[in-house]
Amino acid sequence: MTTSPRPRTTTRDPEALTRRLTAWLGTRLPGARATGATVPDSNGMSSETLLFDIDHPDAPFRSCALRLAADPAAYTIFPRYDMAQQYRTMQLVADRTDLPVPRTLWLEEDPGHLGAPFFVMERAAGRVPPDVMPYTYAGNWLYDATDEERERLESESVSVLARLHDQAPPAAAAFLGAGENPATALHRHVENQRAYYAWVVAGRPHSPVIDRGFEWLTEHWPKHPGETVLTWGDARIGNIVYDDSFAPAAVLDWEMAALGPRELDLGWMVYLHRFFQDLSESSGEVGLPQFLRRDRIEERYARLTGHTPRDMEFHTLYAALRQAIVMLRVAYRQVHFGEVPVPDDADALILHRDTLEAMIAGRYW
Structure with missing residues (x-):
């Protein structure tokens, strides 16, 4: 990359x-x-x-x-x-x-x-895991923390999702729109992403890998999407302020909140860490390979809620696809401001193109 x-x-x-x-x-x-x-x-x-x-x-x-x-x-x-x-x-x-x-x-x-x-x-006081340079690179407070400190941060972060999903009544979030049918909620979420992608590429080249990603979702649609809950939307540790004990002091950035299955947030938390970890490894860095692993997130969440996450291949790929659409828009914004040249291949603008292609081919996990 x-x-x-x-x-x-x-x-x-x-x-x-x-x-x-x-x-x-x-x-x-x-x-x-x-x-x-x-x-x-x-x-x-x-x-x-x-x-x-x-x-x-x-x-x-x-x-x-x-x-x-x-x-x-x-x-x-x-x-x-x-x-x-x-x-x-x-x-x-x-x-x-x-x-x-x-x-x-x-x-x-x-x-x-x-x-x-x-x-x-x-304003909340505390520390936020950095995106630039990512917390998976050496030299920042989370990378330099002990294994025990990162273990606490991971546990507390998964707990944020568990408590949100279990405690927030979906009926009170009806203003977000989705209906009561779980399948309807997931369909609405994906259709909103399709509409967003259409807006991103209006007058610009389409991304072949994103197009294939949407086809994959249709072919692998969950048979039982599960109950509808209030999801955070941008469920990643970079949107949490942590105190000195590595516990959350503030949960931020609710602009992507939506009604949908629990796995929307779980897939986003899993994949957004993988995005930074893959970026680190491609740059020759070790990263944090034992941190926020998918199996650990799923196990912790099941223990906290009694709900065993399912269809996680679908939801992690969907998270990678959503990230790809955002990255494509960011890249086209850079083109607009003259920061990067217009590429011959739209997929070249997506940093995790190889990851998304591997997920679609079934060889990532």
């Missing part, structure tokens, strides 16, 4: 954004100012994050994080950013489960203030 330059994550000016944020804060808390604003190194290309403090004696909490929908003029990664839905999902999880979700403070749906809808939440 080869890597291209890290794509830009924002087209916005943080200083101008901070000035506009201070003006908006005055409408919610007269006299309040946004201070110490910074953009985290891990800022994403979907919704953006701004970390800041509120300078006001009556502020409900001082350290805050703002999640702002992507600039619609910046060749966005997703076609739609429903900040109200994400805000509502976080409130549901905070109210109906024991997961550590940051306290939400304000939702602003009027794009006139900062250029797009946004919400403000409490």
Whole structure:
């Protein structure tokens, strides 16, 4: 695998954004100012994050994080950013489960203030496993941890999924849409991904490996998708803030939450680690081969919930396929900004192309 330059994550000016944020804060808390604003190194290309403090004696909490929908003029990664839905999902999880979700403070749906809808939440203190360079590379806090510390982090992370699926009532998340039929929920999820892929390749070359991946899903559709639960959607350790004891201090990024089978989250957690591990090994790194292994995740989850994961080949391949669509959009965004040339082969833009092809051929696991 080869890597291209890290794509830009924002087209916005943080200083101008901070000035506009201070003006908006005055409408919610007269006299309040946004201070110490910074953009985290891990800022994403979907919704953006701004970390800041509120300078006001009556502020409900001082350290805050703002999640702002992507600039619609910046060749966005997703076609739609429903900040109200994400805000509502976080409130549901905070109210109906024991997961550590940051306290939400304000939702602003009027794009006139900062250029797009946004919400403000409490900032969580702790450490996040890095994506760049990935936590599977030497030199970061998780790689340098002891086996026992990583064991605790793995166990606690699988517990996040178990508790979410067991505690959050699906009926309360009906606003996410999917119906009560488990098969309907999975079908809706996959059809949404098909629609997303069609949007990504509109006016651009299709990816043959992604096309084959969708064909594989149809041919290997689960006979019994299982019960419908609230799934996190972006269930990976890079979206968890951990405290010094390697336990979750905050579970973040709920923009991909959906109703569907439990295995949607399990497959995503398994595969997103495999993505980084495979990338490390292809670069000559050892990585963390004993960490977040599929068999261990499945065993832990079954022990915690009484539910034995099934059809995991389907769900891990589906996770790899979803990741491929996102990566293709990110690459086309780089092409749009002149960061990489237009390729002759669209599949060359997908870092884990070989992995996805091996999964489709049945020789990955």
